[in-house]
Amino acid sequence: MNCEILAVGTELLLGNTVNTNASNLSLLLAELGVNVFWHTVVGDNPGRLAEAVSIAKGRADLIITTGGLGPTYDDLTKNVLADALGKTLVYHPEEDESIRRWFEKSGRQYTENNRQQAYLPEGCVVFHNDWGTAPGCAFEADGVRVIMLPGPPNECLPMFRHRAAPYLRSLSDETLVSRQIRVFGMGESHVEALFREEMEHMQNPTLATYAKAVDVMLRVTAKAKTEAEAAAMCQPVVDRVVKALGDRVYGVDVENLESAALPLLRKTHRTFAAAESLTGGLIGARFTALPGASEVYRGGAVTYCDEVKAGMLGVPEDVLAENGAVSEPVAAAMAQGVRIAAGADIGLSATGLAGPDGDGVNPVGTVFVGLAAEDGVWVRHLTLGPGRGRNRIRELSASHAFDMLRRYLSGLPVV
């Protein structure tokens, strides 16, 4: 099935909103085996939208629209698509009722213009919206299948996952299963080179590599009559890849390094704290973005100057004076200091130069990441290079801290 994602919204063309729906839906559609060949964005303009629909009809089997289902006069996706595909819009009282209840629940006033959200193309499958007011739908006309989803990402994505994906799955007698293997500490080209030949010859399951923000993902996808069968086909490939990459694999079907560390902390009943210099709070901010972080993360110190490193963490002033703040002994003392100050089992630390300015001694991108526990202290010395830019150097430093944490908790060599 060849798909076009058609986003409707002037705010996208003005550059005020990034079309993250298109990329997130594309990822989810790939998992369903749907080929996405076109992303299109048009504004809230009936003429240009109608033209875009006519082009999409001519080239795609499946058109997924996002946006333009709301209550205001510029929400025109349903009207234009119904017109273009010869459908009338039908009133759904049960959807209207549910929109009224939504307003009641949130203590706001239902206004009559909200009623238009309950009109949907005749004969469609209604996608009830549990995450907002505007329902979506699916229908077929002129040999093309159309799915309409609301625009706000916090409605669009759950509506896809819980409404459109099951609908699409029901159209096929085959099921796709994907597994995602996450790797830290190797570039994508390196990972790809290891498996290139194998990947080229694979048909079902398939294996592909993707460069993510700070690491690499390999995706194994199999197609079969049942989910269990597809999962069983994936497993030997997952096992082979994990074996080949060894302890650089930090998880299968996990989101990021911090999500891989969280269950390991829980399982081993350990807590951690972080002493952050160049990361400035990023280790804490990334970890506490995870629900349940408070069970295992005690906090820590952001030590953006020497006095705070000495005062809050007890880093000896002579160690600072002798080695400078960007050094292995200071990273070690910070990790040990925060472990004690916060009463945690494990202390992490990061000190270094994110740039743009250097310190006259070390080049920008010089970073020391430390881990202290009851049985030892480890420090990684990184040279991340000034070319990466301030924020990538900071993100990578935080990732290295989480990598050391998950390695320590798994009983692997830490550095």
Added chain:
Amino acid sequence: MNCEILAVGTELLLGNTVNTNASNLSLLLAELGVNVFWHTVVGDNPGRLAEAVSIAKGRADLIITTGGLGPTYDDLTKNVLADALGKTLVYHPEEDESIRRWFEKSGRQYTENNRQQAYLPEGCVVFHNDWGTAPGCAFEADGVRVIMLPGPPNECLPMFRHRAAPYLRSLSDETLVSRQIRVFGMGESHVEALFREEMEHMQNPTLATYAKAVDVMLRVTAKAKTEAEAAAMCQPVVDRVVKALGDRVYGVDVENLESAALPLLRKTHRTFAAAESLTGGLIGARFTALPGASEVYRGGAVTYCDEVKAGMLGVPEDVLAENGAVSEPVAAAMAQGVRIAAGADIGLSATGLAGPDGDGVNPVGTVFVGLAAEDGVWVRHLTLGPGRGRNRIRELSASHAFDMLRRYLSGLPVV
């Protein structure tokens, strides 16, 4: 001039890369007075790219392509566009030479496939690339103007700013100037309601409102023969808006609240530190993303459990026991504690419930944000509501801390 942005790259259709170029270029094109009516994404497929070019030719005056200018076999943008528009590609030895030097400088081996980057459509204006290897270009054919830019955002955006934008400006005898007024603490619909009537009647300059991640932006844009003239036309509107919105305006032509606070700290020779509970390091992480943060930010504590609040910040245990960690007295004690512990002029604090779980007493979204200085302590009590989700509650809490900071430094009422 009506423009289509045509991005070429399979990685965009797979969802592995978000098309941030389209939104960033749209913002920059709006400043030049160019109307962007379509964003299109196609993969590295010559047939579908040729079709997309043929559609774009039929509806746009200006086509801007991003991506597909590199050295590998799937970099086919130039060939397909030259074909579609009846141009031959011409070798530019000076560009090839500069690509060779780029490789030399970065210590990598120039391979022969890089030579194809030096071929450009006959008669084009060459956009030399100082940020990577592939040059871009601009040309006219069949009544349509084409600009080609490389795909990586760290090349695409400077190439637009320093090459394409001056080229586009040279086509017009008018100049556009935009000013951006940033507002915190009012919703977009509220701001829009205040100026709606005025906005509808304005032609030159124009005024428009935009909802950003945590705040609102108003953009004033004027068109004139010279930049000075356009700037002078903007100024009275800027003054009127700033006067009408009063101290909710946190800056003009600034990026975010923390960027507004940084120069105020410098100017008043103050430093600050932060004690973060629910924000988990986000205040520090956001502030230290700014180059030069180390001059005014001393660090602080991330206190994700009561013991660390007591131990690192000296929050009295009876205050914690009596009021609970999510309370006004604790926010006040945290701000005072971190101010002293980090030896800073100002202490900020944030404690609250980001969810998804509550504490059985306060609803999710209950947040206290504190500021302590030599002349007093202030606490804002926020009820952000569980519907916003964990990460938005955290971002908003950090924004309130920066808003209190910039208000304190400006001599405005803090809460």
